[in-house]
Amino acid sequence: MAASLIFLNQLARLTAVRGAILIPFLVILTFLGSYTNNNNIGDIVVMLAFGALGYLMVRFRWPRAPLVLGLVLGTIAERYLWISVARYGGAWLGRPIVLLLLALTLGVVISALLQARRASGGPKTSEAAAAEGAGAR
Amino acid sequence: MRDRKALLFTLVVAVAGVWALAQTAGWPIKAWLYPRVITIPLVALALVETALLLRGRESSESEPVPDIEMDTSVDPSVATRRTLGVITWIAGFFAAVLLVGFQIAVPGFVFAYLRGAGREGWVLSIALALVAVLAFHMLFVSLLHLPLPPGLLWRLLGR
Numbered sequence: 001m002a003a004s005l006i007f008l009n010q011l012a013r014l015t016a017v018r019g020a021i022l023i024p025f026l027v028i029l030t031f032l033g034s035y036t037n038n039n040n041i042g043d044i045v046v047m048l049a050f051g052a053l054g055y056l057m058v059r060f061r062w063p064r065a066p067l068v069l070g071l072v073l074g075t076i077a078e079r080y081l082w083i084s085v086a087r088y089g090g091a092w093l094g095r096p097i098v099l100l101l102l103a104l105t106l107g108v109v110i111s112a113l114l115q116a117r118r119a120s121g122g123p124k125t126s127e128a129a130a131a132e133g134a135g136a137r
Numbered sequence: 138m139r140d141r142k143a144l145l146f147t148l149v150v151a152v153a154g155v156w157a158l159a160q161t162a163g164w165p166i167k168a169w170l171y172p173r174v175i176t177i178p179l180v181a182l183a184l185v186e187t188a189l190l191l192r193g194r195e196s197s198e199s200e201p202v203p204d205i206e207m208d209t210s211v212d213p214s215v216a217t218r219r220t221l222g223v224i225t226w227i228a229g230f231f232a233a234v235l236l237v238g239f240q241i242a243v244p245g246f247v248f249a250y251l252r253g254a255g256r257e258g259w260v261l262s263i264a265l266a267l268v269a270v271l272a273f274h275m276l277f278v279s280l281l282h283l284p285l286p287p288g289l290l291w292r293l294l295g296r
Contacts, residue, residue, distance in 0.1 A: 020255030021265065024247045027230055028269065032239070032277060039284050044231065051227075055220075058207050060143045070175070078171040085170060 144190045151183035226250060238288035239277075244270045 004011065014022070034047035057064050084092040092098060154176050161169040161176075211219075229249075233242035248266035251257040257265075277283045 018255075020251065020257065023254075024250040024265075025269065027227060027250075028243055028246065028273075031230065031234065032273075032283075035239075036277075036281070036283060041235065041286060044234070048227070048231065056146055060146050074171075074175075081171055081174065082167060085166075 140190060144187065147183050147186045147190060151180055151187060154180035154183060222254065226254060234286075234288075236288050236290045238291065239273070239285045241288070243273050 030047060030051075031044055034043045035041065037043045054064060056062075057067070088095070093102075157172060157176050158180065161172050226246075230242060230246045233245060236242075237245075244266040247269040248262050251262040251265055252259070255262075278285070
């Protein structure tokens with residue numbers, strides 16, 4: 001992080017470099033970065049597969065952030081899910097904090113759905129319809 | 138057409154999820170618990186998306202997405218050509234890494250890309266290929282001592 005802050009201006013200048021010059025170096029770095037994970041060519045294949053998946057997700061407008069979060073937090077989530085199940089069985093779903101988190105999750109989902117419905121011009125209120133009618137007259 | 142491709146992608150995700158679920162059959166609970174917790178909602182949501190697309194829901198072109206978006210201002214035929222071009226270059230570099238190893242593939246790829254796709258001059262292409270060789274050897278070979286695969290071609294030739 002310190003190195004990033006020290007070389008911030010120099011790193012920002014990279015955005016001014018032509019794409020044709022940057023692309024081969026970026027491809028090489030992604031290949032080497034995935035290979036050095038386990039010194040295994042198979043990791044490059046995994047990187048290419050996830051690259052293709054990412055491209056398709058961008059193309060069909062699927063959000064990528066949940067996938068990345070799932071991959072990053074997956075190990076921790078799996079560990080603690082198993083600890084919870086081993087300790088409480090299915091009853092962990094009825095614990096107060098779990099219920100609170102479930103309610104918060106549901107709230108976020110429902111509010112997003114309502115916002116999307118409102119943005120797409122959902123059912124008009126009687127006041128809005130009356131205002132539109134008055135405007136037309 | 139776009140929606141048909143979106144439908145196909147969604148169906149592929151659903152089928153991959155079902156396949157992953159089938160793989161967990163016979164596993165002990167500790168092994169199958171998390172994959173099933175993830176995969177069952179994935180399959181359910183993919184099926185919901187499939188149903189919505191089959192019912193003729195419009196593509197969400199105008200809806201904002203929270204991260205990067207694909208540039209739709211380029212002509213589709215040009216975009217397809219560019220995409221295929223990039224895929225070919227990446228596949229070519231991967232094949233080169235497998236066949237001749239990183240040591241030759243790295244400068245070869247930089248030079249070929251700069252001359253072929255980038256239409257850069259000879260001097261710049263050769264100079265950047267040399268920079269790539271130097272940086273690669275200094276960082277990954279001399280400093281990190283990375284065990285690099287020699288390449289299938291050299292193995293076949295007995296080197």
